[in-house]
Amino acid sequence: MRPQFNFFKNVDKITIFLFFCLILIGWINVYSAEINENHRSIFDFSQSYGKQFVWIVTAIFIGIVIFTIDMKFFPAFAFIIFGGIMVLLVGVLFFGTTVNASKSWFHIGPVAIQPAEFAKYATALALARIIYDNKSKSRTLKDLFKPLLIISIPVLLIFLQNDTGTALVFAAFVIVLYREGFIPGWIIILGIFAVFLFVLTLLINEFIIIGALTGVSLIIAFFLRKKPSSVRQLLAIMLLINTYVYVVDYAYEEILQPHQKMRIAVLIDETVDRRGAGYNLHQSKIAIGSGGLTGKGFLQGTQTKFSFVPEQGTDFIFCTVGEEWGFVGSIVLIGLFLTLMVRLILLAERQRSVFSRVFGYSLVSIMFFHFLVNIGMTIGLVPVIGIPLPLVSYGGSALWAFTIFLFTFLKLDSRRLDLL
Amino acid sequence: MQNPHQSSEISSRRKNFIIFFIVLVGLIFLARLFYIQIVDHRYKIFASSNIQRIITDYAARGLIYDRNGELLVFNEPYYDLMVIPGQVRQMDTLEFITLLGITHEQFVNRLQSARVYSRFRASVFERQISKNTYAVLQEKLFKYPGFYVQPRTLRKYPHPVAAHTFGYVGEAGPADIAREPYYRPGDYIGISGIERHYEEVLRGQKGTRIILVDALNRDIGSFQDGRYDTLAVAGTDLYASLDLELQLYGEKLMQNKRGSIVAIEPSTGEILALVSSPGYDPNLLVGRVRSQNYRMLQSDTLKPLFNRALMASYPPGSVFKVANFLIGLQEGGINLHSRYSCPGFYRSGGITVRCRSHPQPVNVVTGLQYSCNTFSCIQFRNTIELPKFESMQQALTTWRDHIVSMGFGVTFNSDLSHELPGQIGSADYYDRIYGPRGWRALTVISLAIGQGEIGTTPMQLANLAATVANRGYYYTPHVVKAIGQPDNLNPEFLTRNVTTIDSAHFEVMAQAMFETIESGTGRFSRMPDISMAGKTGTVQNPHGENHSAFIAFAPVDQPRIAISVIVENAGGGATWAAPITSLMIEKYINREVKRTWFEQRILDAAF
Known part of the structure; x- marks a missing residue:
């Protein structure tokens, strides 16, 4: 028998260290971004940084509580937790309050809770359980049905809350499904190629692309003229791609709503609409760009301080990092995230239980998606989608959700030698 | 079924691909950041243009x-x-x-x-x-x-x-x-x-x-x-509500004197002139020289910052007989037919109040006209000792309530700052000093001639003149006439304050004050073309020369101005305060002063 209370014995120290680095960096930068001259104390609870401190302390407490839970609880209660959160997602549609056009918040006294943040965790649990239960070990597209069903329920509900950003996060589960063999590699490659073509279509007139593709295909076809079957395949693929390019262009021009179109347009041409849709991005890039190599120093940022950059403490927190800590600070923060994600992948790979591995990959996937979109948007590589930077951005729900996510996985990892 | 070995190889390849992809994104970010933070200097210029x-x-x-x-x-x-x-x-x-x-x-x-x-x-x-x-x-x-x-x-x-x-x-x-x-x-x-x-x-x-x-x-x-x-x-x-010309003239007349002038339009309560002398140039208390000048003014022994018109509390002296006679008439201590002879002093129970020689006998009108102390003391004692009062306390409280209804002993809550209430002796006050049974009418007889436990401000005295001018009511004296537009009257001070004395008694006092100027103590300041009603006062001052006090209103029938003047340490009311008053009235009503010798005498005077 192991002693009852060595919860922390097998916990991965590196991950714990990275976790504390990130929440500390987050808290300091939230303070710098939101500092109110009349309430300078970082512990002033009337201000967001004071509240963030409370969120951090409670998050750590919740993390410790999770360590004390028996690991068997998580697979056993996966569906119940999932069901509970789905009920909350439905409930918020009726009883929630609207913040920034998204009806996704419960207001309980002074505290606002966003169930969608916890839906990611619940979906990860349910997905891990589904794949764990699939004893056949077969990994075909047919077996994809149940996992996709699990993922689509929260996506649908969150779409109904008009919170497109959070709903998009669930696309990250593709990485899990790829790792588990549900999705063949060529689909991933195809997807990346499709995104590449999509961007190209927006940059260059679609007829030039179609013309170039047709030209190249005809030249290759000329050299393959001895093999008619290959030529037929080639021409079919060419036709398919050309159709895709045309549809993308049509969809962009005709189907996307003007504000969505604008979010993409400002990425491509930064001179577009600097006072309107391009404003956030332009100001965000100015803030980060003006940081230079070593930054302006703690509390010395001029762009984030004077509210040029919107949502400084939440979605655009990276601006403060970039402005005040410069390129060096950016390297440190991105380095910490990369280290954490790679570390989590390695931890996931060493699991003996499919449940734990799938859960670990889910964590990495969600975190990666947030990382990709959040930092990407501040530097103009990804359209502006309002999702927080994990553990760093101001906000209780996201911090709690990621802490619970991370500590649940660390708990599973610490018991990886026990049979599940 | 997949072979487990191959499966783990595939898994490993997929793991590596995922790691590769994540690290690739990180590197793309860093490359982008390198570009915008280090290579591209436009953002620094944008930032500095963003201040x-x-x-x-x-x-x-x-x-x-x-x-x-x-x-x-x-x-x-x-x-x-x-x-x-x-x-x-x-x-x-x-x-x-x-x-x-x-x-x-x-x-x-x-x-x-x-x-x-x-x-x-x-x-x-x-x-x-x-x-x-x-x-x-x-x-x-x-x-x-x-x-x-x-x-x-x-x-x-x-x-x-x-x-x-x-x-x-x-x-x-x-x-x-x-x-x-x-x-x-x-x-x-x-x-x-x-x-x-x-x-x-x-x-x-x-x-x-x-x-x-x-x-x-x-x-x-x-x-x-x-x-x-x-x-x-x-x-x-x-x-x-100030009349600039009158204000300028008042300050000029008060040069080299200590004291105050308060002039009120009786029909509205609007203050026409408010002089506290010595004053100071308001331009001194502006901007960065203010605190320095303020200290200088504060240390001046003549106290220019002290607004005498509102804050100085003087015993009103004979001026107060107007109020006392009104109460006597109202309560029945005297009536229009009461006549007394004055031997040149009032003596009772070992107390002597001196008087001057004047025509005999005196009634309520001539008593005021010649400012007879004997008549004042008799009427005061008659009133306080009326059999309808069950106690001294009740009698004095009744007297005091009448006084307060005329605006004494309290502040007006006007739009002027630092108003002080002055003080009017109360039954409680005398109880504390002499014990509940230790005092009687004679103890407080000095109240009859406006001395003793009594302090009034120049503004309260001017208001008394305005109240007599109105024959029994007053509007709260105030200094802002209209807000925004000249015809948009200040709504704060439109209520009439009615005293507890009947209008008819005020008519008697108005007549007596008119006689005071025509042929009484104030005849020296009589003007041929303007009918004035007034009352002199000589305030006994234990610290030095007596203060000269005067209240008046004019014209008697259609009063346009009510006024009080106090000149500290100047002597008799008729000698200094009354002439200043008459000059102010002449200035206000005729817009010019013709009695130049009269004016020059005042301008030359210094106390």
């Missing part, structure tokens, strides 16, 4: 005119040099401090204290820079990022009069800011007088503009097309 400056547009305070539309108070522009410490960069400090004429130590200290207040909010660096400095500085400002010039206005007074009435303006202190969040450090707020009472009317509404300045400290336009700007709204003008 926001919040400019407060201070609203001009409302102007103050007199009752005839003459300008009394206006605003004069000046400039403050402001600093936002967070935007200060490397600069030529030596040139800067030479320009401002400050030491390097002062420069460092001021910058430091501004930084302590706020890095990102503006603080005043140098107050009220001179026009010359402003001209030079304006050209060189581009060299000093973080500094800018803020236009402000200060009060200016074309005539150096009525300083106490206007009051003054100063910077809002921590208490003001805590009380009302509208105020920010550096904002102006009315501290006393009209400026204080009408602060919310006069101040208007300040506005804010957010402008962007570039790295060279140049204004490059408004932030987000002025979406967050608010316009300043100028303060509302006031029309003071």
Whole structure:
């Protein structure tokens, strides 16, 4: 028998260290971004940084509580937790309050809770359980049905809350499904190629692309003229791609709503609409760009301080990092995230239980998606989608959700030698 | 079924691909960051052109005119040099401090204290820079990022009069800011007088503009097309009830004298002139010389800051007989037929009150006309000892209530600051001193002639004259006639305060006061063309020469002005206060004074 209370014995120290680095960096930068001259104390609870401190302390407490839970609880209660959160997602549609056009918040006294943040965790649990239960070990597209069903329920509900950003996060589960063999590699490659073509279509007139593709295909076809079957395949693929390019262009021009179109347009041409849709991005890039190599120093940022950059403490927190800590600070923060994600992948790979591995990959996937979109948007590589930077951005729900996510996985990892 | 070995190989490949993809994204981010943070310098230029400056547009305070539309108070522009410490960069400090004429130590200290207040909010660096400095500085400002010039206005007074009435303006202190969040450090707020009472009317509404300045400290336009700007709204003008000419004349007459003049329009309660002498030039208490001048005025032994008209409490002396006779008539202590002979003194129970020689016998009219102390004491004692009163306490309380209804012993709560109530002896007061049974009418007989436990302010005395002029009521004396427009009357003071004495008795007193001027103690100040009613007073002063007091109103039938004059240490009321009163009345009603010898005598006098 192991002693009852060595919860922390097998916990991965590196991950714990990275976790504390990130929440500390987050808290300091939230303070710098939101500092109110009349309430300078970082512990002033009337201000967001004071509240963030409370969120951090409670998050750590919740993390410790999770360590004390028996690991068997998580697979056993996966569906119940999932069901509970789905009920909350439905409930918020009726009883929630609207913040920034998204009806996704419960207001309980002074505290606002966003169930969608916890839906990611619940979906990860349910997905891990589904794949764990699939004893056949077969990994075909047919077996994809149940996992996709699990993922689509929260996506649908969150779409109904008009919170497109959070709903998009669930696309990250593709990485899990790829790792588990549900999705063949060529689909991933195809997807990346499709995104590449999509961007190209927006940059260059679609007829030039179609013309170039047709030209190249005809030249290759000329050299393959001895093999008619290959030529037929080639021409079919060419036709398919050309159709895709045309549809993308049509969809962009005709189907996307003007504000969505604008979010993409400002990425491509930064001179577009600097006072309107391009404003956030332009100001965000100015803030980060003006940081230079070593930054302006703690509390010395001029762009984030004077509210040029919107949502400084939440979605655009990276601006403060970039402005005040410069390129060096950016390297440190991105380095910490990369280290954490790679570390989590390695931890996931060493699991003996499919449940734990799938859960670990889910964590990495969600975190990666947030990382990709959040930092990407501040530097103009990804359209502006309002999702927080994990553990760093101001906000209780996201911090709690990621802490619970991370500590649940660390708990599973610490018991990886026990049979599940 | 997949073979387990192959499966683990595939898994490993997929794991590596995922890691590769994540690290690739990280590297793309870093490459992008390298480009925008290090290679591309445009963003640094954008950032420096992105410096926001919040400019407060201070609203001009409302102007103050007199009752005839003459300008009394206006605003004069000046400039403050402001600093936002967070935007200060490397600069030529030596040139800067030479320009401002400050030491390097002062420069460092001021910058430091501004930084302590706020890095990102503006603080005043140098107050009220001179026009010359402003001209030079304006050209060189581009060299000093973080500094800018803020236009402000200060009060200016074309005539150096009525300083106490206007009051003054100063910077809002921590208490003001805590009380009302509208105020920010550096904002102006009315501290006393009209400026204080009408602060919310006069101040208007300040506005804010957010402008962007570039790295060279140049204004490059408004932030987000002025979406967050608010316009300043100028303060509302006031029309003071003062008559500038009369005020000027009053201050001139009071030169080299200590004392006060209060003139009221009886039909409205509007104060026509309010003189406290010695006064001071209101221009002294403006701007950065204010605190220094304030200390100087404060240490002056003649107490120019002390508003005698509202705060000095004198025993009113014989002037108070008007009030006492009214109470006697009302309560029945005397009537119109009561006649007494005066032996030149009043003596009872070992107490003697002296009187002068005058025609005999005296009734209520001639008693006032000749200011007979004997008649005053008899009527007072008769009234207090009326059998209907069950006790001394009840009698004195009844007397006191009548006095209070005429505006004594309490403040008017007018729009003037620092009003004091004076004091009127009460039954409680005498009980405390003598014990409940230890006093009787004779104990307090000095009240009959306006001496003893009694203190009244010049404004209360002027109000008594106005009350007699109105035959029994008064409007709260006030100094602002209209707000915004000359015909938009100040709504605060439109209620009539009715005394507890019947109007008929006031008619008797008005007649007696008229006789006082025609052929009584005040005949020396009689004017041939204006009918005046008045009452002299000589206030016994244990500390020196008696104070000269006088109240009056004119014309007797259609009173347009009621007035009180007190000249400290000048002697008899008829000798100084009454002539000043008559000159004031002549000035107000005829707009010019013809009795030049009479006037010159006053101007030459000094006490």
